Amino acid sequence: MSDSKSKRDNLFANPLGAVPGFVFDQAVVDVFPDMISRSVPGYETIISHTGELAARFVQPDTNCYDLGCSLGASTLAISHRIEGRNANVIAVDNSPAMLEKCRLILASDSTTTSIDLVNSDICNIDIYNASLVVMNFTLQFVPVEQRLGLLEKIYRGLNPGGCLIISEKLSFKPESLNSLLSELHHDFKRGQGYSNLEISQKRDSIENVLVPETLDNHIQRLRACGFQSTSPWFQCFNFCSLVAIK
Ligand SMILES: C[S@@+](CC[C@H](N)C(=O)[O-])C[C@H]1O[C@@H](n2cnc3c(N)ncnc32)[C@H](O)[C@@H]1O
Numbered sequence: 089m090s091d092s093k094s095k096r097d098n099l100f101a102n103p104l105g106a107v108p109g110f111v112f113d114q115a116v117v118d119v120f121p122d123m124i125s126r127s128v129p130g131y132e133t134i135i136s137h138t139g140e141l142a143a144r145f146v147q148p149d150t151n152c153y154d155l156g157c158s159l160g161a162s163t164l165a166i167s168h169r170i171e172g173r174n175a176n177v178i179a180v181d182n183s184p185a186m187l188e189k190c191r192l193i194l195a196s197d198s199t200t201t202s203i204d205l206v207n208s209d210i211c212n213i214d215i216y217n218a219s220l221v222v223m224n225f226t227l228q229f230v231p232v233e234q235r236l237g238l239l240e241k242i243y244r245g246l247n248p249g250g251c252l253i254i255s256e257k258l259s260f261k262p263e264s265l266n267s268l269l270s271e272l273h274h275d276f277k278r279g280q281g282y283s284n285l286e287i288s289q290k291r292d293s294i295e296n297v298l299v300p301e302t303l304d305n306h307i308q309r310l311r312a313c314g315f316q317s318t319s320p321w322f323q324c325f326n327f328c329s330l331v332a333i334k
Contacts, residue, residue, distance in 0.1 A: 156226025215245030
């Protein structure tokens with residue numbers, strides 16, 4: 089078992105030769121809070137507003153799903169804002185190392201909300217009686233051909249008036265715009281203390297593992313699933329968060 093404190097992310101600080109594909113293993117778990125907060129502009133804002141949206145949308149006696157929960161940041165933001173509603177949070181991740189540490193973090197938290205941790209692929213779980221479904225930076229790791237089916241399942245599992253939050257890295261067209269937004273992101277990472285070597289090795293590692301799509305793609309697919317009411321509520325460089333309401 090790893091210690092429960094987050095270390096500084098230096099996984100890509102030394103030359104790796106052939107850079108291995110990115111996986112959510114124990115090494116990533118150990119540095120995850122530092123990695124995500126120094127890599128995703130607006131991460132803290134998105135997590136805290138996930139709690140705000142939960143306070144608005146979560147109904148008594150319903151389920152909230154945190155899909156790709158990692159160490160439970162969104163789960164806890166939600167849980168603290170819905171106490172006393174008899175709502176359950178179902179937090180799902182397919183990385184055993186993530187879930188093991190998540191379990192420790194949740195055990196030391198004071199929330200009174202009921203939370204179930206589920207070790208599964210999010211494409212294989214049932215979703216029902218949901219007033220909120222959250223996918224903060226997870227859909228981008230699901231194979232592209234499985235994304236429509238997953239979103240259709242979420243639509244079916246949401247109650248009328250229920251809310252889906254999707255936060256993602258985006259791609260842009262034309263390529264010149266994509267490069268600009270990508271360079272602004274890399275400037276942000278340099279500002280957070282990452283070196284050029286770390287930035288380029290992380291990019292090589294995550295390419296083909298994290299597959300971003302355009303905002304248009306996301307919105308059109310959500311509409312095809314039945315979500316008529318959908319909009320970005322936050323964007324910083326090439327990172328965006330959307331709400332879709334059933
Ligand atoms: C970038 S992290 C999500 C961060 C987290 N939502 C937060 O806001 O702190 C992506 C997570 O999704 C999980 N994941 C990726 N694909 C998955 C899948 N198909 N089923 C379940 N979990 C998945 C990974 O194990 C990882 O923990």
